[in-house]
Amino acid sequence: MTKAAAVADFIRAHLPVTAVPGIPALKLHKAGSASGIGRLGEAAPYWAYWWAGGLALARYLLDHPEQVGGRRVLDLGAGSGLVGIAAARAGAAQVTASEIDPNACVAIALNAALNRVAIADITGDMTQGAAPAVDLLLVGDLFYDPYVATRVTAFLDRCVAAGVTVLVGDPWRAPLPVERLVLRAAYEVAEAGAPKRAGVFAYRPG
Numbered sequence: 021m022t023k024a025a026a027v028a029d030f031i032r033a034h035l036p037v038t039a040v041p042g043i044p045a046l047k048l049h050k051a052g053s054a055s056g057i058g059r060l061g062e063a064a065p066y067w068a069y070w071w072a073g074g075l076a077l078a079r080y081l082l083d084h085p086e087q088v089g090g091r092r093v094l095d096l097g098a099g100s101g102l103v104g105i106a107a108a109r110a111g112a113a114q115v116t117a118s119e120i121d122p123n124a125c126v127a128i129a130l131n132a133a134l135n136r137v138a139i140a141d142i143t144g145d146m147t148q149g150a151a152p153a154v155d156l157l158l159v160g161d162l163f164y165d166p167y168v169a170t171r172v173t174a175f176l177d178r179c180v181a182a183g184v185t186v187l188v189g190d191p192w193r194a195p196l197p198v199e200r201l202v203l204r205a206a207y208e209v210a211e212a213g214a215p216k217r218a219g220v221f222a223y224r225p226g
């Protein structure tokens with residue numbers, strides 16, 4: 021059995037299918053108190069938990085399908101795949117995802133199938149490369165760390181310069197480059213069971 025197949029078996033067996041807080045039409049495999057997620061051997065299985073930025077951005081896309089309908093979309097730092105799955109449900113022409121965590125890539129494929137949507141491709145780190153061939157780049161809660169934020173900001177600069185529209189969901193974490201963002205909407209979301217306010221922003225050229 022491959023490592024990916026073993027991870028998929030573990031997720032199916034131990035991470036219960038859970039309705040997305042505030043978006044009951046979507047469901048994802050998420051870690052519960054009995055999941056034993058540490059057995060996957062990861063330091064930080066971010067994909068297994070809810071993130072306020074992704075929850076807000078997913079809600080925004082479903083509330084505003086005109087933002088995504090017929091467009092080619094990339095979910096950057098996709099985690100569980102929530103934002104890309106919401107984009108597909110909202111009518112995106114094609115959805116791809118980028119993730120550096122191989123276990124997250126397994127979870128994205130499982131969660132897409134669970135919600136009966138297609139994620140065309142799941143790639144690794146794209147932040148050092150050129151702007152991808154998409155119309156819309158979605159960034160859910162990727163400004164959680166100053167080092168990651170610096171790399172992501174430089175990539176987003178290249179993307180908007182190439183004509184890609186960028187939408188960011190974030191609960192105003194400290195490394196968020198607020199000077200580059202225009203607030204489109206704000207939502208009260210449930211991250212780790214606690215209410216948290218998160219914004220959805222358009223990223224503007226520098």
Ligand SMILES: C[S@@+](CC[C@H](N)C(=O)[O-])C[C@H]1O[C@@H](n2cnc3c(N)ncnc32)[C@H](O)[C@@H]1O
Binds near residue numbers: 103
């Ligand atoms: C805080 S989680 C948010 C996940 C998801 N977007 C959401 O909102 O639920 C950030 C994710 O970004 C991934 N990540 C970090 N740096 C990345 C990079 N350079 N390229 C792709 N993914 C990255 C991490 O592995 C992690 O799964």
